[in-house]
Amino acid sequence: MSLALNTTRRLRLGHVDLSLIPLGLAGLFLAMLVLLPLGWLLAYTVTDESGALSWTNVVELADTSLFLEPFITTFGIALGVASLACLLAVPLAWLVARTDVPARRLLRGLVMVSFITPPFIGAVAWVLLAAPNSGLLNQYYRGITGAGTFDYLFNIFSAAGIIFVMASYAFPYVFVLAANTLDRMPHDLEEASAILGGGRWHTFRRVTLPMVLPALLAGFIIAFLQAMTQFGTPAILALPAGFHVLTTKIWSLFQFPPKAHLAAACAMPLLLVTIFLLRLEKTLLGRRGYTMVGGKSGSPQLAKLGVWRWPALLLALLLLFVTVLLPNLVLVRASMLRSVSDPWTLETITWANVPLVFGLSNTVGVLKNTLVTGVVSATLGTAFAVLIAYLTARRAVPGHQVLGFLATAPAAIPGIVLGVALFIAYTRPPFQLYGTLWILLLAFLTIEMPPAYQQMQAAFRGLNPELEDASRILGAGRMKSLAKVVAPLLKTSVAATWCFVFIGAIRELSATILLTTSNTKLVSVLIYDLNEGGALGGIAVLGLVLMAVTAVVVLIANRVAHVGVMPDGR
Amino acid sequence: MSKLVLSGLTKRYGSHAAVDTLDLTVESGHLVSLLGPSGCGKTTTLRLVSGFAVPDGGSISVAGQVVSSARGVVPPEKREMSMIFQSYALWPHLTVAENVAYGLKLRKLPRADIERRVQAMLDTMQLRRFEARYPAELSGGQQQRVGLARALVVEPKILLLDEPLSNLDASLREEMRHEIRRLHDRFHYTTIYVTHDQAEAMTTSDLIAVMRDGKIEQAGAPDDIYERPETEFVARFIGSTNILRGRRVGEHEADCDGLRLVCESGHWPEDGSAVVSIRPHRITLSGAADGSAPGTVERAIYLGAQRHYIVALDAGPKLQVLASSDVLAHEGERVGLTLPPAHCRALIR
Numbered sequence: 001m002s003l004a005l006n007t008t009r010r011l012r013l014g015h016v017d018l019s020l021i022p023l024g025l026a027g028l029f030l031a032m033l034v035l036l037p038l039g040w041l042l043a044y045t046v047t048d049e050s051g052a053l054s055w056t057n058v059v060e061l062a063d064t065s066l067f068l069e070p071f072i073t074t075f076g077i078a079l080g081v082a083s084l085a086c087l088l089a090v091p092l093a094w095l096v097a098r099t100d101v102p103a104r105r106l107l108r109g110l111v112m113v114s115f116i117t118p119p120f121i122g123a124v125a126w127v128l129l130a131a132p133n134s135g136l137l138n139q140y141y142r143g144i145t146g147a148g149t150f151d152y153l154f155n156i157f158s159a160a161g162i163i164f165v166m167a168s169y170a171f172p173y174v175f176v177l178a179a180n181t182l183d184r185m186p187h188d189l190e191e192a193s194a195i196l197g198g199g200r201w202h203t204f205r206r207v208t209l210p211m212v213l214p215a216l217l218a219g220f221i222i223a224f225l226q227a228m229t230q231f232g233t234p235a236i237l238a239l240p241a242g243f244h245v246l247t248t249k250i251w252s253l254f255q256f257p258p259k260a261h262l263a264a265a266c267a268m269p270l271l272l273v274t275i276f277l278l279r280l281e282k283t284l285l286g287r288r289g290y291t292m293v294g295g296k297s298g299s300p301q302l303a304k305l306g307v308w309r310w311p312a313l314l315l316a317l318l319l320l321f322v323t324v325l326l327p328n329l330v331l332v333r334a335s336m337l338r339s340v341s342d343p344w345t346l347e348t349i350t351w352a353n354v355p356l357v358f359g360l361s362n363t364v365g366v367l368k369n370t371l372v373t374g375v376v377s378a379t380l381g382t383a384f385a386v387l388i389a390y391l392t393a394r395r396a397v398p399g400h401q402v403l404g405f406l407a408t409a410p411a412a413i414p415g416i417v418l419g420v421a422l423f424i425a426y427t428r429p430p431f432q433l434y435g436t437l438w439i440l441l442l443a444f445l446t447i448e449m450p451p452a453y454q455q456m457q458a459a460f461r462g463l464n465p466e467l468e469d470a471s472r473i474l475g476a477g478r479m480k481s482l483a484k485v486v487a488p489l490l491k492t493s494v495a496a497t498w499c500f501v502f503i504g505a506i507r508e509l510s511a512t513i514l515l516t517t518s519n520t521k522l523v524s525v526l527i528y529d530l531n532e533g534g535a536l537g538g539i540a541v542l543g544l545v546l547m548a549v550t551a552v553v554v555l556i557a558n559r560v561a562h563v564g565v566m567p568d569g570r
Numbered sequence: 571m572s573k574l575v576l577s578g579l580t581k582r583y584g585s586h587a588a589v590d591t592l593d594l595t596v597e598s599g600h601l602v603s604l605l606g607p608s609g610c611g612k613t614t615t616l617r618l619v620s621g622f623a624v625p626d627g628g629s630i631s632v633a634g635q636v637v638s639s640a641r642g643v644v645p646p647e648k649r650e651m652s653m654i655f656q657s658y659a660l661w662p663h664l665t666v667a668e669n670v671a672y673g674l675k676l677r678k679l680p681r682a683d684i685e686r687r688v689q690a691m692l693d694t695m696q697l698r699r700f701e702a703r704y705p706a707e708l709s710g711g712q713q714q715r716v717g718l719a720r721a722l723v724v725e726p727k728i729l730l731l732d733e734p735l736s737n738l739d740a741s742l743r744e745e746m747r748h749e750i751r752r753l754h755d756r757f758h759y760t761t762i763y764v765t766h767d768q769a770e771a772m773t774t775s776d777l778i779a780v781m782r783d784g785k786i787e788q789a790g791a792p793d794d795i796y797e798r799p800e801t802e803f804v805a806r807f808i809g810s811t812n813i814l815r816g817r818r819v820g821e822h823e824a825d826c827d828g829l830r831l832v833c834e835s836g837h838w839p840e841d842g843s844a845v846v847s848i849r850p851h852r853i854t855l856s857g858a859a860d861g862s863a864p865g866t867v868e869r870a871i872y873l874g875a876q877r878h879y880i881v882a883l884d885a886g887p888k889l890q891v892l893a894s895s896d897v898l899a900h901e902g903e904r905v906g907l908t909l910p911p912a913h914c915r916a917l918i919r
């Protein structure tokens with residue numbers, strides 16, 4: 001017996017290894033996904049309208065009202081958000097992780113519910129609650145105190161209002177980091193300190209705090225980044241108040257006539273600060289992963305709160321009621337009323353908002369667009385994540401480290417920056433994608449690649465490569481082994497990743513706002529438009545639909561994957 | 571069948587050569603053991619043979635056709651080989667029968683044919699009862715047999731086994747060792763069997779290749795390797811032995827600290843030094859008046875069928891002696907040892 005083909009042909013075949021071609025193409029596509037837009041962004045930053053190399057953009061940026069003011073505002077707000085988020089999250093995390101406060105699971109669950117609400121919908125809810133005139137809370141205030149028509153208690157259209165709203169959607173991220181750290185922290189250290197005579201305060205300051213501090217700083221950075229890069233909340237709250245943050249400024253540069261060069265220059269600092277802060281966070285967290293929710297180990301020594309158990313619980317519930325439940329409740333209320341200022345009684349309840357919203361000429365089309373881009377980007381994104389994670393986990397091709405870097409790099413690109421970059425890159429030949437759903441697809445693929453890749457990478461690490469080798473030696477090629485052995489074994493991770501990307505895509509606003517046209521509108525942008533038109537009942541309906549879909553998908557993902565999956569904050 | 575020839579095979583990781591100009595010929599239908607300490611390059615050699623790794627130098631040929639060289643390799647799936655992995659690598663999402671049928675399905679055989687061959691193989695492996703179970707529901711030994719069944723059912727040209735028994739307990743290992751030899755006698759696949767257990771290599775192989783630092787130190791039939799080691803490394807690695815060092819003082823004679831030893835076989839180092847190996851059971855222990863080398867029993871250990879003595883010779887060296895359990899000597903007793911020239915072997919290093 002001898003091998004069927006002659007040696008030279010065999011060798012050549014082996015040398016190329018045909019199955020590497022699709023894998024190589026995936027790598028190439030990934031490079032294009034990240035490098036092409038960023039390259040254009042850089043190019044636009046340092047050129048003028050005529051394409052000549054110039055510093056005019058940078059010079060114009062130095063103009064205070066254009067850049068400096070929004071920049072300072074953004075920084076101030078982000079600092080405020082990060083501080084407030086930590087202030088809310090850390091005591092709560094300590095309560096549920098380290099004390100005998102009642103209903104700890106309920107408290108954890110309520111925090112998770114907050115991930116379901118996209119922040120920009122939360123912002124609309126807070127407009128309903130605390131706009132100076134029409135806000136419900138202010139109406140109640142006037143009703144109770146008999147204050148004048150123009151008096152108000154809260155004004156959400158203010159820097160303080162923005163900080164509060166953003167912090168209430170950022171603190172769950174800090175909470176998860178802090179609670180996980182407290183859960184995993186070896187308790188024996190604390191106990192040792194207590195045995196050695198350290199008082200509770202001393203133990204906290206000298207043992208607990210130093211161990212939690214890195215996670216806390218990392219949480220601070222995450223909240224800071226969210227506040228700095230978000231578009232929706234400031235657009236809804238700061239623009240009526242008459243000031244800009246960086247993201248809204250960039251967006252305004254795209255209002256007619258678009259100033260893409262200036263926008264590119266304006267996006268650069270956002271990009272650089274993000275990269276810097278993410279590096280800092282990585283250093284702080286080291287190699288430990290804090291992304292998993294749940295998975296507690298051991299039973300920690302819980303601090304006894306004594307008589308303070310119930311007051312502590314009440315306080316925690318109050319906090320969660322205000323930040324999590326109240327906005328959602330007011331959305332439900334608004335979805336059922338013709339006018340948001342109507343009282344909420346059996347007589348005034350109506351379904352009128354539903355046909356109203358779905359009767360708008362473009363709503364059905366918008367929902368279809370959202371669903372299509374969501375499903376397609378989830379499917380393609382997961383497929384790419386699987387391929388790239390496979391290449392890097394198995395070191396299958398030379399240069400796999402570069403692939404891993406490229407796949408995680410978009411995490412440092414804020415949505416609005418990516419929006420600018422994609423707009424520039426794809427409004428020109430050979431890729432004239434602006435005005436099609438393709439450009440949105442590219443945006444979502446890029447934005448969701450890092451988390452999707454990291455999930456799949458972890459899954460591959462847990463899979464013995466010999467399982468795959470066994471398939472190959474029995475006669476299956478690389479791709480076939482991937483399909484017949486690896487895919488079935490990873491299907492839960494694949495499903496979880498799919499859900500993750502899907503949720504991320506259907507609620508994205510920051511990049512989408514720059515990339516949609518009237519024909520390619522998505523739900524998030526429709527909600528934003530309705531807000532500008534003051535159709536708050538319609539927003540409430542759409543927002544609730546979006547949240548219901550998110551909740552269902554999250555539940556499914558958690559069911560199949562047995563790990564915590566939470567939507568992304570952008 | 572397929573003769574397998576590795577010539578000048580080299581694989582480097584960084585500057586370190588995991589496999590270093592290795593030459594080995596496996597005759598068609600033979601079972602060759604690769605035996606060596608951890609890290610000597612056994613797995614790397616198998617991965618080169620199976621096509622998972624590309625050599626940096628040398629070549630591998632199967633039945634006269636080159637399948638691997640630095641210029642390229644035939645990918646694993648085209649080599650018609652089978653491999654048993656140290657981790658078994660059974661697919662947890664497939665049943666025993668599905669695991670075994672996998673390779674046949676890839677070969678696009680008729681369904682009835684697949685069914686028949688899977689059933690026959692499951693019978694051979696005494697796995698019939700477990701065919702509908704998943705790997706997680708089997709014991710270690712049963713899993714190993716599924717691995718074997720899966721590899722053998724495709725009737726490979728070449729079978730590669732990487733420490734297939736290392737995860738099993740001692741008695742099961744003993745049983746599977748004979749099982750593997752029995753299967754080989756029945757199917758006669760050209761086989762490379764990687765192990766670091768010399769007893770395993772002795773029972774299973776036609777030829778043992780002892781590896782060290784990426785090279786074959788010595789290859790030969792089991793008795794050849796045991797009785798006629800070339801180097802101290804091989805002599806020590808296969809069974810226990812006494813190594814004595816000294817000077818060469820005659821055509822066949824060595825002086826080790828005053829102890830004169832005549833070696834009937836072996837090769838001498840060029841530089842006039844001498845390294846002599848003699849197996850403990852080849853030494854005869856008798857009364858102080860007899861024997862060529864007087865000494866004192868330092869330790870006596872009763873092992874049931876045998877007695878193990880450590881004897882300090884008057885001339886200096888200490889020797890291990892294995893005697894039948896009838897030969898009784900107490901610690902501190904004066905004894906005489908006989909070191910038969912036929913069993914003293916000169917080693918090159």
Ligand SMILES: Nc1ncnc2c1ncn2[C@@H]1O[C@H](COP(=O)(O)OP(=O)(O)OP(=O)(O)O)[C@@H](O)[C@H]1O
Binds near residue numbers: 587613614
């Ligand atoms: N992928 C790799 N990258 C770098 N070095 C490697 C790689 N694979 C093996 N090595 C090195 O090559 C040498 C031989 O490894 P190999 O796995 O072949 O040893 P082995 O004989 O199978 O050992 P064991 O009995 O422990 O399985 C070792 O020093 C190992 O560290």
Ligand SMILES: [Mg+2]
Binds near residue numbers: 613
């Ligand atoms: Mg090995």
